[in-house]
Amino acid sequence: MALLNQKQHIEKVYSAVAHTNGAVTASVDAPVLCSWQRSMNQHGIDPADAARVRILTEREFKEQAEAVDDFLRIARPAVRELFRQVSPHGYCALLCDHNVTTLDWLGDDQQAREWKKAGLYLCSIWAEEEEGTCAVGTCLVEKRAITIHKGEHFRVVNADLTCSAAPILDPFGEMLGLIDISALRSPDSKESQYFALQLVKQTAQLIEAAYFYHQFEDQWLLCICNNREMAAVNKTCLLALDGNGTVLAADQTARQQFGGGIYKTMIGRDIGDIFDIKFDQFIDVAGKSNMTWPIRTITNGDYYFATLRSPQAIGIKSIQNRPAPKAKATPLKELSVAEPLSLDLLAGADRRLREIVTRAKRVLDKNIPILLNGETGTGKEVFARAIHNASSRANKPFVAINCASIPESLIESELFGYTAGAFTGALNKGMQGKIVQSNGGTLFLDEIGDMPTSLQPRLLRVLAEKEITPLGGASPIPVRLNVICATHRNIRDMVAEGSFREDLFYRLKGISFVLPPLRQRTDLAQLIRLALAIEANTEIGAIAIDEEALNLLTRYDWPGNIRQLRNVLRYALAMSDGDGIISTSLPEEVTDPELTALLPPMETSAPEKMQSAAQEEHSWSPMEQAEIALILDALKKHQWQVIKAAKEIGIGRSTMYRKMEKYDIVPPNKRP
Numbered sequence: 001m002a003l004l005n006q007k008q009h010i011e012k013v014y015s016a017v018a019h020t021n022g023a024v025t026a027s028v029d030a031p032v033l034c035s036w037q038r039s040m041n042q043h044g045i046d047p048a049d050a051a052r053v054r055i056l057t058e059r060e061f062k063e064q065a066e067a068v069d070d071f072l073r074i075a076r077p078a079v080r081e082l083f084r085q086v087s088p089h090g091y092c093a094l095l096c097d098h099n100v101t102t103l104d105w106l107g108d109d110q111q112a113r114e115w116k117k118a119g120l121y122l123c124s125i126w127a128e129e130e131e132g133t134c135a136v137g138t139c140l141v142e143k144r145a146i147t148i149h150k151g152e153h154f155r156v157v158n159a160d161l162t163c164s165a166a167p168i169l170d171p172f173g174e175m176l177g178l179i180d181i182s183a184l185r186s187p188d189s190k191e192s193q194y195f196a197l198q199l200v201k202q203t204a205q206l207i208e209a210a211y212f213y214h215q216f217e218d219q220w221l222l223c224i225c226n227n228r229e230m231a232a233v234n235k236t237c238l239l240a241l242d243g244n245g246t247v248l249a250a251d252q253t254a255r256q257q258f259g260g261g262i263y264k265t266m267i268g269r270d271i272g273d274i275f276d277i278k279f280d281q282f283i284d285v286a287g288k289s290n291m292t293w294p295i296r297t298i299t300n301g302d303y304y305f306a307t308l309r310s311p312q313a314i315g316i317k318s319i320q321n322r323p324a325p326k327a328k329a330t331p332l333k334e335l336s337v338a339e340p341l342s343l344d345l346l347a348g349a350d351r352r353l354r355e356i357v358t359r360a361k362r363v364l365d366k367n368i369p370i371l372l373n374g375e376t377g378t379g380k381e382v383f384a385r386a387i388h389n390a391s392s393r394a395n396k397p398f399v400a401i402n403c404a405s406i407p408e409s410l411i412e413s414e415l416f417g418y419t420a421g422a423f424t425g426a427l428n429k430g431m432q433g434k435i436v437q438s439n440g441g442t443l444f445l446d447e448i449g450d451m452p453t454s455l456q457p458r459l460l461r462v463l464a465e466k467e468i469t470p471l472g473g474a475s476p477i478p479v480r481l482n483v484i485c486a487t488h489r490n491i492r493d494m495v496a497e498g499s500f501r502e503d504l505f506y507r508l509k510g511i512s513f514v515l516p517p518l519r520q521r522t523d524l525a526q527l528i529r530l531a532l533a534i535e536a537n538t539e540i541g542a543i544a545i546d547e548e549a550l551n552l553l554t555r556y557d558w559p560g561n562i563r564q565l566r567n568v569l570r571y572a573l574a575m576s577d578g579d580g581i582i583s584t585s586l587p588e589e590v591t592d593p594e595l596t597a598l599l600p601p602m603e604t605s606a607p608e609k610m611q612s613a614a615q616e617e618h619s620w621s622p623m624e625q626a627e628i629a630l631i632l633d634a635l636k637k638h639q640w641q642v643i644k645a646a647k648e649i650g651i652g653r654s655t656m657y658r659k660m661e662k663y664d665i666v667p668p669n670k671r672p
């Protein structure tokens with residue numbers, strides 16, 4: 001842009017934002033003007049600022065791309081096709097994640113320097129907070145497709161570009177990413193970009209549909225169209241249904257057409273409440289054929305045409321005896337909800353979790369260390385077990401060690417084992433460490449953030465050399481190690497503070513997954529039904545739960561995540577009189593969270609304090625202290641259910657009671 005034009009552009013932006021000249025303000029499209037105001041007033045950006053677009057470092061790029069691996073894999077072919085169509089007209093194509101970072105880029109290599117200079121390149125960040133008005137950033141804010149043409153850009157350095165971007169939403173209406181096509185030069189009129197905008201919109205829709213299919217490939221997919229001829233090839237208006245005909249997800253078109261645009265009005269509803277179909281009969285006819293079937297809406301009797309695609313694999317058992325798809329019928333035992341839970345059952349219908357499960361399945365047998373991160377009770381251990389059970393090592397041992405519950409002095413021998421007479425107090429026969437026990441199976445290192453710094457180099461050596469020398473041993477033992485670690489801590493921060501070795505961190509984090517806390521899960525109602533079935537040892541849906549109770553449970557904040565949810569359901573089952581769960585079956589912490597919040601902290605923390613005080617009065621030997629810590633940890637983990645805690649430690653019930661008596665360990669409900 002020539003200097004004079006640059007000056008005019010800057011003056012125009014200032015004048016429009018300040019409304020000093022009505023004609024200037026009126027000449028700017030409303031969404032562009034709003035974005036200019038945000039850029040200047042909220043983000044404090046100077047339209048004259050000539051800085052280049054910010055670029056991600058290689059490591060940041062790798063991490064961000066890894067986190068949306070599935071999305072990129074699904075979207076790339078569509079971006080390539082789009083680029084093929086637009087590149088002869090001077091456009092490049094950008095695929096961005098929901099952080100507006102360019103994770104894929106296609107452009108004419110001969111102009112690579114120019115693209116780079118303009119920031120239209122891999123790793124560039126097109127956030128409105130940094131760039132001001134721009135197609136990608138403003139599209140993210142507006143959540144709709146938009147063209148930002150030349151001087152509509154906020155910063156003068158971008159004012160030669162023309163860019164059209166469209167959002168790509170997931171089946172739950174959340175932003176997955178964005179697609180953009182941009183050109184360095186273009187005609188002055190914005191109308192020239194009309195077809196560019198339509199093309200990015202279409203491509204975004206295609207990616208959304210592909211993603212929807214992928215996310216729900218193990219469920220029934222109902223594809224609805226208002227035209228019989230187009231029904232078989234239609235890519236939008238999709239509903240994912242479970243084996244009972246309950247709506248699990250709906251794409252944008254379906255939400256707009258049948259749910260008034262509101263996601264929640266459709267999810268969890270029976271398909272028979274929306275269309276005049278009985279789902280079990282419908283899958284008998286439509287599920288077995290690729291034919292198109294006429295259906296009518298219940299509300300106003302409008303005709304539509306539907307095709308039904310059967311699941312590729314079913315994870316959840318249906319309450320009635322519905323026929324499983326013939327092609328890939330799943331063995332009966334996989335349909336049960338009994339523990340240990342499979343990866344598919346753990347994923348539920350939550351987008352993030354389903355993505356995590358898909359990625360986890362891809363590395364199952366690749367000997368890549370997995371790091372699981374997540375708040376307490378989000379299911380890290382259960383997830384690790386499910387990964388093990390889904391791998392080819394399923395018939396080999398899954399050995400878990402909790403680095404936080406074992407005293408530092410014992411971790412070494414627990415992990416590495418020792419030979420007979422290695423030290424005073426060592427068992428006569430010596431002890432095989434957990435690492436050797438897990439040989440060929442999976443070693444689960446829970447709370448890895450609590451691994452003492454003194455032991456970290458030793459663990460690193462075992463991982464690198466794949467052999468181990470027990471304490472007191474002379475020769476190393478070769479081990480086939482597959483490690484899954486878990487922690488609720490931020491190990492990266494620990495690395496920065498120096499309390500966790502960086503080399504060990506990268507050795508353990510071949511791939512990492514963050515399990516979402518319950519408050520972020522989008523499939524809470526479904527998870528509640530699943531957990532209820534597990535607690536009651538029945539099939540999903542066999543225990544009724546009324547709407548008020550379900551609402552209370554889905555609205556509750558769940559600081560203890562799934563562990564707490566399962567305790568609440570266990571309590572509710574005990575309180576219910578056989579007619580299912582109603583709101584009065586639920587504990588007060590759920591029905592009246594404010595009341596619980598008002599209780600003085602002593603109510604919850606006192607028992608633990610008293611317990612520690614009781615232990616401190618004695619002078620136990622280090623071995624006894626270790627035993628106390630182990631018992632207390634197991635009891636707390638199992639909410640003071642002695643039998644479960646004993647089972648976890650691997651001792652009998654009577655031994656457990658004897659030890660509790662010896663160590664003065666009293667359950668909170670029996671304390672004075």
Ligand SMILES: Nc1ncnc2c1ncn2[C@@H]1O[C@H](COP(=O)(O)OP(=O)(O)OP(=O)(O)O)[C@@H](O)[C@H]1O
Nearest residue numbers: 345346375376377378379380381382383531562563
């Ligand atoms: N998807 C699920 N459905 C039903 N129950 C689940 C699910 N995920 C986890 N659970 C249950 O929740 C409880 C907590 O799970 P787990 O011990 O794996 O969590 P965690 O994240 O390892 O907890 P912590 O960090 O406290 O060790 C367990 O009883 C487990 O069986």
